[in-house]
Amino acid sequence: MSKKGLNIEYKHRVSGHFEHHMNIVECIEILNICSRNIEILWTGVCGSDAGAMAGKLPEAIFPFIPGHEAAGVVESVGSGITEFKEGDTVVPLWLSQCEQCYFCKSPKTNVCGKLLATAKLGVMVDGTSRFRCRGKSIHHFLGVSTYSQYAVMDCSSLVKVNPSAPLDKVCLIGCGVPTGYGSALNIAKVEKGSTCAVWGLGTIGLAAVMGCKDAGAARIIGVDVNPAKFELGKQFGVTEFINPKDHEKPVEQVILEMTGGLGCDFTFECVGNINTMKSAIQGSHLMWGKSVMVGVAPAGHEIPVEYKSIWLGRTITAGLFGAYKPRDSIPKLVNQYLDKKFKVDEFVSHTNSLEKINEGFDLLKKGETLRTVIKMH
Numbered sequence: 001m002s003k004k005g006l007n008i009e010y011k012h013r014v015s016g017h018f019e020h021h022m023n024i025v026e027c028i029e030i031l032n033i034c035s036r037n038i039e040i041l042w043t044g045v046c047g048s049d050a051g052a053m054a055g056k057l058p059e060a061i062f063p064f065i066p067g068h069e070a071a072g073v074v075e076s077v078g079s080g081i082t083e084f085k086e087g088d089t090v091v092p093l094w095l096s097q098c099e100q101c102y103f104c105k106s107p108k109t110n111v112c113g114k115l116l117a118t119a120k121l122g123v124m125v126d127g128t129s130r131f132r133c134r135g136k137s138i139h140h141f142l143g144v145s146t147y148s149q150y151a152v153m154d155c156s157s158l159v160k161v162n163p164s165a166p167l168d169k170v171c172l173i174g175c176g177v178p179t180g181y182g183s184a185l186n187i188a189k190v191e192k193g194s195t196c197a198v199w200g201l202g203t204i205g206l207a208a209v210m211g212c213k214d215a216g217a218a219r220i221i222g223v224d225v226n227p228a229k230f231e232l233g234k235q236f237g238v239t240e241f242i243n244p245k246d247h248e249k250p251v252e253q254v255i256l257e258m259t260g261g262l263g264c265d266f267t268f269e270c271v272g273n274i275n276t277m278k279s280a281i282q283g284s285h286l287m288w289g290k291s292v293m294v295g296v297a298p299a300g301h302e303i304p305v306e307y308k309s310i311w312l313g314r315t316i317t318a319g320l321f322g323a324y325k326p327r328d329s330i331p332k333l334v335n336q337y338l339d340k341k342f343k344v345d346e347f348v349s350h351t352n353s354l355e356k357i358n359e360g361f362d363l364l365k366k367g368e369t370l371r372t373v374i375k376m377h
Helices: 047-053 113-118 167-174 176-188 203-214 228-234 251-258 274-282 326-338 354-366
Strands: 002-008 022-030 036-044 070-077 089-092 131-133 136-138 150-153 158-160 195-199 219-223 240-242 266-269 290-293 315-318 348-353 371-375
Touching: 036 089, 036 167, 047 354, 070 167, 089 167, 158 326, 167 176, 167 326, 167 348, 167 371, 176 203, 176 266, 176 290, 176 315, 176 326, 195 203, 195 274, 203 219, 203 228, 203 266, 219 228, 219 251, 228 240, 240 251, 251 274, 266 274, 274 290, 348 354, 354 371
Parallel strands: 195 219, 195 266, 219 240, 266 290, 290 315, 348 371
Antiparallel strands: 002 022, 022 131, 036 070, 036 150, 036 371, 070 089, 089 158, 131 136
16 A cells, blocks of 8 residues: 655754755555554654754664654554554554563553664564655654654554544644653652742643643743743743843853742753753752753763762653653543643644645744644645
């Protein structure tokens, strides 16, 4: 079968710039043997895909089909598959959960051993490749490659969700919203009455703000160079705002002054820049501050941390997908969204067609969008 998809025309890599726009390719052949063929209906434009296209992530092997935040329906299943059936409403899982490996059985992590073994190989989590173009293999991205109208996925990379959910919204529950929301609730475990600060008020940052608010934080300081993000941030729970461009002193120094010299109980870096990571660490309380590194820095970058900045008890941590085990959690999160227990609709700022997906990345680069969602058909 042949369906329309996207691949990357690799030209050259320039660190820090979007140099890889995508071309529409209509000759993608999908090898569908004893598997689940998924019709992708909606997918999000995420900064991780931009980083992958810029050559900053080792999980991206050129040429490849990006995309990891999506929702769709099961079009067909192979023989022996009983867990899914044609017509099921599903969310692809870039963070697989096989439920059988050592890591999946542990409550201490949400990272699946299958993903660890295959993420940097450009294949599905079962170790196979299903995309071809003109006789040549096209690599997968994180086992899902949702910038294709159709894709084959392993059962561990897929979960059924409530069929009444609007897929143009719940596609964001496949990555951005839980990543930020869970960083506050599951990783930091924000406490009632605490003071928090969030660097970067994009989708993940505002989801972290939302998590801090739901946990009962008394003060939530938003940090962003875009002044328009303050009014937007108020909708999610930001109580105070810092624009680094308005201050000659470092942001962490401004935060120390705002908190009586103590720093914040919890800080969240949602940019993916080692300088803002260092700022978030230094802006946390020296004794019990907890800094969560949510943003993804380019491979090989290191955070410069002086030992004496942590020796009194300050901690630094990180995690994937807000520490949610995806197959266990995504159906519950979708139902919580349908019950209006947390925001998702408010993160969708733009909608576009597959043919205009590059416009979504242009908006992302300019900081003029929260999430652009792409209608795939």
